[in-house]
């Protein structure tokens with residue numbers, strides 16, 4: 297439907313285009329107009345000033361006459377491929393096209409499992425139990441709604457939202473663009489900031505849960521303590537703590553969506569019990585905590601510690617920041633900024649602009665693996681890791697210098713001795729600048745012991761504090777903890793993992809001997825090379841579990857398990873592949889990396905595959921690897 301665009305002032309439109317993502321404007325404009333002069337423009341990074349001026353003029357002119365709130369359908373495949381190629385200027389392989397085509401989200405439910413042919417009759421009483429109401433559990437619920445498979449979602453918290461319900465510390469927000477932290481089936485949400493606050497993400501997730509019927513099938517304050525597989529009936533019996541007391545809930549299939557960041561890592565430091573002040577983990581932030589005029593210590597400089605420091609420092613009388621290991625902390629364009637009225641107008645009135653903005657926001661990560669490989673030839677010439685990685689190191693080192701105003705005392709402590717891109721990138725939220733405030737000190741090193749008044753650092757520095765914020769992260773090796781799952785022959789999931797070399801899975805999703813059991817965001821799940829964003833993965837993993845469930849129903853089977861040989865083959869290949877990555881090298885700081893299971897020196901959190909390869913593995917089920925009975 298055309299809107300009264302002519303009534304819109306062209307100055308406003310020009311301002312909107314100038315504030316916009318010009319690459320997304322370029323593709324959306326070409327998508328709509330097929331203007332060859334626009335089609336011939338290079339990606340923004342290579343555009344001259346004259347190219348930019350031409351693009352802006354063309355966009356303003358087109359919008360003045362054609363602005364519309366129409367939603368574009370997905371273009372035919374060759375067109376789509378051409379438009380996608382225009383973003384990067386690089387041809388894609390077929391497997392890359394397959395993995396990326398849905399980033400632009402023209403199709404609402406890409407990768408979602410659908411019944412082929414007639415839906416089979418679902419046996420009386422058949423149901424799926426989903427554990428966890430974070431973004432993964434909600435999408436698993438949506439997938440079951442689409443298929444009409446009965447399910448119940450069990451959540452230990454009092455409301456939906458997962459991470460975004462649990463973490464309510466100052467200035468909590470996404471550090472990946474909101475437009476990419478959005479489900480493809482519920483798009484164009486009225487975000488107000490480019491990187492939204494936790495509260496807004498929580499509201500979005502609750503809105504999705506309500507709208508798609510998941511909320512109605514959710515039971516809150518239901519904490520799954522464990523589950524036992526009844527081999528005689530092929531049914532899981534879940535032991536659930538509820539406000540009404542312990543309950544047993546039965547399900548034919550269990551999908552765990554418990555999150556990787558469910559168990560806070562609390563510092564186990566001598567004397568911690570003797571401290572008379574308050575110790576606060578960000579994931580249990582007391583909403584009545586008033587830091588005004590307090591002496592505060594923040595232990596940790598990971599994503600959370602960095603995100604909250606500025607806000608804390610503006611309130612507290614004094615803040616001591618404890619940094620055990622320096623981090624590479626990088627700026628993000630428009631981080632903390634509101635969405636400009638012009639850009640909001642473009643989302644609504646330049647058809648395809650939202651889609652292509654989402655695509656371009658992710659496209660920057662397509663080649664990220666080039667930053668994560670060690671180039672031995674480059675090293676032989678005196679380089680540290682590779683040209684690309686060393687260039688990034690130089691850029692980030694300059695950034696530290698600039699943000700600290702050249703304070704050599706700080707700079708010496710802040711520059712890491714390992715390569716960037718080997719840990720999760722930490723986004724700067726004014727952290728370096730906060731360190732230059734009069735009321736903030738940086739303490740480099742480890743806390744040796746707590747005292748009544750505060751703590752003592754390993755180098756003897758004494759720090760007195762009223763409140764200690766332990767931004768020490770999460771115990772990411774404790775998958776599905778503390779619930780216990782008992783599969784075939786009475787084997788316990790955690791004991792099985794402990795007897796080996798830590799948590800493992802087939803495709804991150806399944807464990808042999810634990811039939812009808814799927815883990816979303818399980819061991820070795822987070823794609824190392826990015827490129828598609830987690831919301832896409834939640835749907836892919838949920839659809840894998842759904843495809844297995846559908847096959848059981850279609851074939852009249854009651855059990856699906858991964859074959860042990862497929863599990864071992866997959867994990868051997870995974871270990872081999874992991875060796876190629878920076879994370880697993882001394883240059884990548886293997887000893888300090890939470891992606892790595894340091895006890896067993898193996899990659900733990902990430903899938904080491906290139907994103908398109910992993911996408912193929914998870915979307916095209918290899919039935920030969922599974923056994924059904």
Ligand SMILES: Cc1cc2nc3c(=O)[nH]c(=O)nc-3n(C[C@H](O)[C@H](O)[C@H](O)COP(=O)(O)OP(=O)(O)OC[C@H]3O[C@@H](n4cnc5c(N)ncnc54)[C@H](O)[C@@H]3O)c2cc1C
Pocket residue numbers: 427428429430431432433450451452453457458459460463469470471472477518519520521553554555556557558600779816817829830
């Ligand atoms: C502070 C923070 C910021 C993040 N920011 C980003 C970001 O900007 N971009 C990005 O891509 N990723 C980010 N992540 C990572 C990831 O996107 C989120 O953690 C995301 O919420 C994970 O979704 P999930 O559904 O898998 O798990 P969660 O959101 O953790 O939800 C799991 C749910 O399961 C429930 N649960 C667990 N065990 C049980 C049980 N036994 N019984 C009942 N319920 C149970 C929990 O209470 C929780 O509600 C962030 C993570 C954290 C911790």
